[in-house]
Amino acid sequence: MSEDIIRRDPRAEWIARNRLHPLHDSMQSAAAEVRGPSGLIRRNPHAVGFIGPNGIKRIDRMNGNGLASLGGRRSASGAKEVVLPLHKVDNPDYYIAVVPDMVGGRLSGHDRDVLGQAHKLIREIGGAGAVMAVVFGEYREEAFDKAGVDRLLHLDGDEYEGYSPERRVAALAQVEKEFAPRHWLLPDSVAAGFELGCRLGARIGERPATQAWQVDAQQSICRGAGGTLDITRETPRLVLLAEECAEPIDETRHEVLPVALEGAVEARVQIADCGQVAVDPNAIPLGEAEFILSAGNGVKDWDQFHQAAELLGATEGASRVAVDDGYMPRFRQVGATGTWVTARVYVAVGISGAIQHLQGIGQCDKVIAINTDVGCDMVKRAALSVIADSGDVLQELIRLAKAYRQGEIEHAA
Amino acid sequence: MQPDKKFPDLRIKALISVGKHPGSGRARRAETDARAVEMGLKLAPKGLEVLHAGNPEEDSLRAYAGMGLQKLRIIAQGDNADAVPALSQYLRGETPDIVLTGVRAESGESSGMVPYLLGEALGWPVVTRLAEIVAIENGQAEVLQALPRGQRRSLKVPLPFVASVDMAAEAPRQSAFGPASRAELAAVNAQAEVTDAVKAGWSEAPARKRPKRLKVVKAKTAADRFKAATAKSSGDGGKVLRDQPATEMAQAVFDLLLEEGVIR
Numbered sequence: 001m002s003e004d005i006i007r008r009d010p011r012a013e014w015i016a017r018n019r020l021h022p023l024h025d026s027m028q029s030a031a032a033e034v035r036g037p038s039g040l041i042r043r044n045p046h047a048v049g050f051i052g053p054n055g056i057k058r059i060d061r062m063n064g065n066g067l068a069s070l071g072g073r074r075s076a077s078g079a080k081e082v083v084l085p086l087h088k089v090d091n092p093d094y095y096i097a098v099v100p101d102m103v104g105g106r107l108s109g110h111d112r113d114v115l116g117q118a119h120k121l122i123r124e125i126g127g128a129g130a131v132m133a134v135v136f137g138e139y140r141e142e143a144f145d146k147a148g149v150d151r152l153l154h155l156d157g158d159e160y161e162g163y164s165p166e167r168r169v170a171a172l173a174q175v176e177k178e179f180a181p182r183h184w185l186l187p188d189s190v191a192a193g194f195e196l197g198c199r200l201g202a203r204i205g206e207r208p209a210t211q212a213w214q215v216d217a218q219q220s221i222c223r224g225a226g227g228t229l230d231i232t233r234e235t236p237r238l239v240l241l242a243e244e245c246a247e248p249i250d251e252t253r254h255e256v257l258p259v260a261l262e263g264a265v266e267a268r269v270q271i272a273d274c275g276q277v278a279v280d281p282n283a284i285p286l287g288e289a290e291f292i293l294s295a296g297n298g299v300k301d302w303d304q305f306h307q308a309a310e311l312l313g314a315t316e317g318a319s320r321v322a323v324d325d326g327y328m329p330r331f332r333q334v335g336a337t338g339t340w341v342t343a344r345v346y347v348a349v350g351i352s353g354a355i356q357h358l359q360g361i362g363q364c365d366k367v368i369a370i371n372t373d374v375g376c377d378m379v380k381r382a383a384l385s386v387i388a389d390s391g392d393v394l395q396e397l398i399r400l401a402k403a404y405r406q407g408e409i410e411h412a413a
Numbered sequence: 414m415q416p417d418k419k420f421p422d423l424r425i426k427a428l429i430s431v432g433k434h435p436g437s438g439r440a441r442r443a444e445t446d447a448r449a450v451e452m453g454l455k456l457a458p459k460g461l462e463v464l465h466a467g468n469p470e471e472d473s474l475r476a477y478a479g480m481g482l483q484k485l486r487i488i489a490q491g492d493n494a495d496a497v498p499a500l501s502q503y504l505r506g507e508t509p510d511i512v513l514t515g516v517r518a519e520s521g522e523s524s525g526m527v528p529y530l531l532g533e534a535l536g537w538p539v540v541t542r543l544a545e546i547v548a549i550e551n552g553q554a555e556v557l558q559a560l561p562r563g564q565r566r567s568l569k570v571p572l573p574f575v576a577s578v579d580m581a582a583e584a585p586r587q588s589a590f591g592p593a594s595r596a597e598l599a600a601v602n603a604q605a606e607v608t609d610a611v612k613a614g615w616s617e618a619p620a621r622k623r624p625k626r627l628k629v630v631k632a633k634t635a636a637d638r639f640k641a642a643t644a645k646s647s648g649d650g651g652k653v654l655r656d657q658p659a660t661e662m663a664q665a666v667f668d669l670l671l672e673e674g675v676i677r
Contacts, residue, residue, distance in 0.1 A: 062634055104674065163558075163566060166538070190561045194525065195541050202529040207611060210524040213623060223620060225433055226519040233615040244626050270538040270574075274567035276677065277557060284563030291675035312670065313677060345675045347666070366673060367651075368666055379653065384669055386662045387655035396663030404667075404676065 087252040089150050092130035096121055097181035098149075099172065100133055101191040104344060105140035107147050110187040110243050115148040117215060117246035118185050124217040129182065132259065134175060136160040136168055144256045148249030151259045163273040169199040170267035176204050178262060188212070188240035197240040208238040213245050281315040286332065289315035292343040292364075294334055297321040298350015298371060298390045305349065308394045311401035317341065319351045335360035350390040353378030370394075420549055423457040424509040428500065428527065429465050429477050429485075432519040440473035445515030447585035449578040450477055453513055454586075456546060462486055464503070466496040469600035479593030480586050490603040493612065497527060499603040501534040511554070512575045516542060522612070525577075532575040540570050542579035 016027040032047040049059035096118045100111035107115075115131060122129035130150040137160045144152060153175065159167050175181070184200065187193035188211050201208040209215075211223035220235040223242065281289065293309045294317035295302075309316045318328035320335055334341050336356035346364040351357060353369075353376055361367060361381075369382035370393050379385040386393055427450045432443030453461040458481075465474055466488040478485050488499045504512060517525040532539035544559040547567075554574070558566045559581035632638040654662045670676050 062636060163568070165541075190542075198524075198526050198529040199539070201526060202533040208524060208526070210522075210526075224522050224524075224617070226435060226517070226523055228433065228435060228438065228620050230618045230620050231522065231615050232618070244623070250631075270571055271540060272569040274555075274569055276560070277565040277567050278677070279563060279565055288562045290562045290564070291670075313675070345670065345673050347670075366669070368669065370666070374653065374655065379651075381651075383651040384666065385651055385653045386666060387653065388659055388662055392659040393663050393666070396659050397667060400663060400667045401676070404671075 084146070084251060084253045087150070087254050089128050089130040089255070091128065092150070093127045094125075094129050095132045095151070095179050095181040096129055096183045096185060097172075097175060097179065098131060098133050098185045099193065099196060100135065101187055101189055101193050102135060102137075102139055102141070103191050105138060107141050107144070108187075108189075108191070109248075110189055110193075112147050112248035113243060113245050114185050114187050114241050116248040117241055118183070119148050119249060120246050121183060121185075121215070121217060125182070131254070132179065132181065134172065136164075136171070145253045146249070148252070148254050149256050150254050152256050153259050153261070155261070155265075162275070163271075164269070165195060165199055166269050166271060167265065167267045168196060169203050171261070171265045172196070172200050173203050174261055174263055174265050179259075182237070183235075184238045186238075186240050188242055194240060197238065201238050204238075206238040207236055208240050209233060209236050210240045211242045212239050213242040215239055215241065215245060278313075281309070281313055284315055286315060286317060286334070286339045286341060289317075289341065289343055291315065291345045291347075292317045292334070292341060293347045293349065294318060294351060295322050295328065295349050296351030298352075299327075301391055301394075302327050304391065304394050304398070308398050308401070311398055311405070314347065315343075317346075319348075319357055320354070348378050348382070349394065351378050352376040353381060420457050421459055423511065423549065424460045424507075425453040425457050425462070425511045425513060426504065426507065426509045427453040427461060427463045428512065428514040429463055429474065430515065430518045430520070431467070431471055431473050435519075440471075440520075442473070442476035442585075442588065443515055443519045444585075445517070445578055445580060445582075447477065447480070448580070448582040449513035449515055450480055450482075451585040452543070452546065452578055452582055453511075454481065455583070456511075462507075462509075464488070464500070466490060466494075466499045466503075466603070468492065469598055474598065475593040475596060476588045478596030478598075479588030479590060481589075481592060482596055484597045484599050487598055487600045488603050489600045490606045491608070493608050494603065495607045495609045497530045497534065498605050498607045500527075501531055502604050503601075504531065504535060508573070510572045511546075512537075512573070513543075514575070514577050516577045516579060528575045528577045535573075535575070538570050538574045540568060540574055540576040542581075543576045544579055544581040545583075 012027055015021045015023050018024060033041055033043050036042040049057050052058040098114055098118050100114065101108055118131040131148055132151040132153055133144065133149040134153045136155050138156065155171050186197040197208055209220050209222045212220045213223060214221040215235055218235060219232060220239060222231045222233065224231045291314045293312060293314035295305050296319035299305050299322065316332055317334040318332045320333055320337065322328045323330055323333045333339065334357060336359045338360060340360050342363045345366045346361050347368045349370045352371065352373060358377060358381055367382040369378045369385040370390050371379060371385065372387065372389060374387050429446045429450065430443050432441045434441050450463055463477060463482055464486050467490060469487045469489040474485055488503055490499055512531060514528045517523045528539050540556060540558065542559045543556055544565055545557040547555045547557060552572050554570050554572060556568050556570060558568055559579040560566055630638055630641040632641055654665055
C-alpha cells in the first residue's frame with residue numbers, strides 16, 4: 001500500500017514554480033515528456049519551450065523550420081543560401097544539345113524552359129545523358145549550373161560576335177559531327193533560335209518539329225498553320241520548342257564542365273553584318289521598346305526630360321499623373337490602364353510606383369528609380385535607386401551622354 | 414526616295430502560299446507573302462514573277478494577282494507533294510537574282526523551312542526577316558533586317574540570294590477584284606513531284622488551348638506558404654544611392670546603362 005501513496009514535497013514544488021529562486025534550476029525536471037509510474041506518457045507543459053531574451057517563455061511550434069523568420073531582422077542577414085544537390089554525369093552515353101538564345105548575354109526564361117525540357121527527355125530516355133549547351137560569343141550568365149547545364153561548349157572569338165548565322169551553323173554542324181547529340185533542342189524564338197534551328201535543319205538534313213509545346217521521347221505536339229492547328233508527330237532529332245514547353249530546372253545544380261571542339265570550323269560567309277541601324281526610339285511601339293525613360297509627377301522641367309530621352313536614345317514613357325496633367329500623350333502611358341511594357345531597362349524618373357504602374361512594368365528586367373523619396377514602392381522594386389532631385393540627375397545624365405557621344409565621334413575619327 | 418529604287422533589270426521571284434485567316438479559318442493571301450510580293454513590285458515591277466507550288470485551281474491565289482499582276486506562275490502538283498524539290502528545280506532553270514518568301518506559312522506545317530531549304534539546295538545565302546532592300550550595287554544588295562523590339566540591322570549580301578520578308582516590311586497594297594479575276598494562272602507541271610511521306614504519319618487537330626503555367630510554391634511549412642500567398646513582391650534589395658553628389662549618382666546610372674548595352 002505504501003507505494004500507492006503519493007508523497008508531495010511542497011517546498012520543492014514551490015522552488016520549481018519560482019524562477020527567481022537560486023535552487024530553481026536544480027529542481028526543474030528537464031524532460032517535457034516522461035513516462036509516468038503507470039506507463040502512461042506524462043507531458044509537462046511547463047517544460048516545453050525556452051525562455052526568450054526578454055525573460056518571456058517562447059514556444060517554437062514550427063519545430064525549428066521557422067527559426068530564421070523568428071529571429072527577425074538580425075538573423076535574416078545571416079540567412080545562408082540553400083545548397084542544392086549536385087547532379088553529376090561522369091561518362092555520358094549520349095548528349096542532348098541545347099543552343100540557348102542568350103539575349104543580352106544571359107539565359108532567357110525561354111532558354112531555361114528548353115534546358116528543363118532537355119532534362120525531361122533524358123529522364124524519359126534513361127541512361128547517362130548529359131545536357132550540352134552551345135554558347136556563342138561572350139556571355140554574362142553566372143548561373144549555368146542552376147539552369148541545368150552539364151556540359152558547356154563555349155565558342156568564343158570575334159567571328160561569332162554580332163550577326164554571324166553562317167559561322168554559327170558551321171560550328172553546330174561540326175558539333176553534330178563530333179558529338180552526334182541524340183537531340184538538338186532550340187528555342188523557337190524570334191531572337192535567334194528559330195533562324196539558327198532552321199539553318200541547322202537544312203544543313204544536317206533533319207526535318208525539325210517547330211513550335212513544339214509538348215514533347216516526350218516518342219511524341220511531340222506542335223503548333224502548325226499559324227497557331228491554329230495541333231500536329232502530333234514522332235519526336236524528331238531537331239526540335240524547336242515553344243515557350244513554356246517544360247518546367248525549368250530548380251532543384252539541382254549541374255557541373256558545367258567545359259568541352260571543346262577538336263576540328264576546325266570552316267564556313268562560307270557571304271552575309272556581312274554592317275551593324276545595327278539607328279532607329280528613332282519614339283517610333284518604336286512602347287510595348288516592345290527595349291529601353292524606356294519614363295516620367296512621373298517628380299519631373300518639373302519637361303524640355304530637359306525630352307532632351308535626356310533623345311540623347312540617351314530611350315523611348316519615352318509616362319505615368320498616369322504625367323499624362324493626366326497633359327505633359328505627355330495618352331499612348332505614352334505605362335501601367336495597367338496604358339501599355340504593359342517589356343523593356344529590358346526601365347528608368348523611372350520621379351515615379352513613386354503606384355500598383356497599377358508596377359503591374360505595367362512587371363516584365364522589365366532592370367528598373368532604375370530616380371526619386372526623392374526613399375520609402376516609395378518604386379525604390380523597393382528597382383535594382384538601382386538614386387535618391388535625389390530628378391532635375392539634377394537628368395542634368396548630369398545629359399552631360400554624360402553628350403560626353404559619351406562626343407568621345408564616340410572622336411574615337412571614330 | 415521611291416522613284417530611284419526601281420531596278421528594271423532585276424529578276425525577282427516571289428513565292429506565295431495559301432494563307433488562312435486566324436479567326437474564320439478562310440483561305441486568304443498570306444500576310445508576309447503579300448509583303449514579299451509588294452516588295453518585289455516596288456523593286457522591279459517588270460522583272461517580278463510570282464510563283465506558287467500546289468493546286469493550280471486554287472482561287473484564293475487570285476488575291477495576290479489583284480495587287481496588279483498579269484500572271485501567276487503555278488507549279489502544279491498534288492496536295493501532299495513537297496514544295497521544295499519542285500521549287501528548287503524550277504528556280505535552278507530560271508536563275509533569278511532574288512527569291513522572296515514569307516517567314517512562315519499560315520497553313521499546313523508552317524515550319525518556316527522553305528527559304529532555308531531552298532538556300533541550301535541552290536547554294537545561295539539566306540537572309541531572314543527582311544524589312545527593306547535599301548540598295549543594289551555591283552551585285553551586292555544592302556538590306557535592312559527586322560529585329561525584335563523594332564530594331565533594324567543593316568546587312569550586305571551578294572546576289573543571288575533567298576530572303577524571307579518580315580511583317581515589318583511595307584504593308585501590301587489592296588487587292589482589286591477585277592484584275593484578280595482577269596489574271597492568268599499559268600500552270601506548268603512539276604518535273605519532280607516528291608510526295609511528303611513523313612507527313613502521312615502525323616495526326617492533326619484544331620489547336621487546344623495550352624494550360625497556363627501554375628506558380629508552384631515549394632514551401633515546407635504553412636507559415637511559408639501563407640507568406641508566399643500574401644507577401645508583397647519586395648525586391649531583394651536593390652542598390653540605393655543617396656546623399657552623394659549628383660555627378661557620382663548619375664555616373665552610376667550611366668554605367669549601368671552602358672553595361673546593359675542600351676546606349677548605342
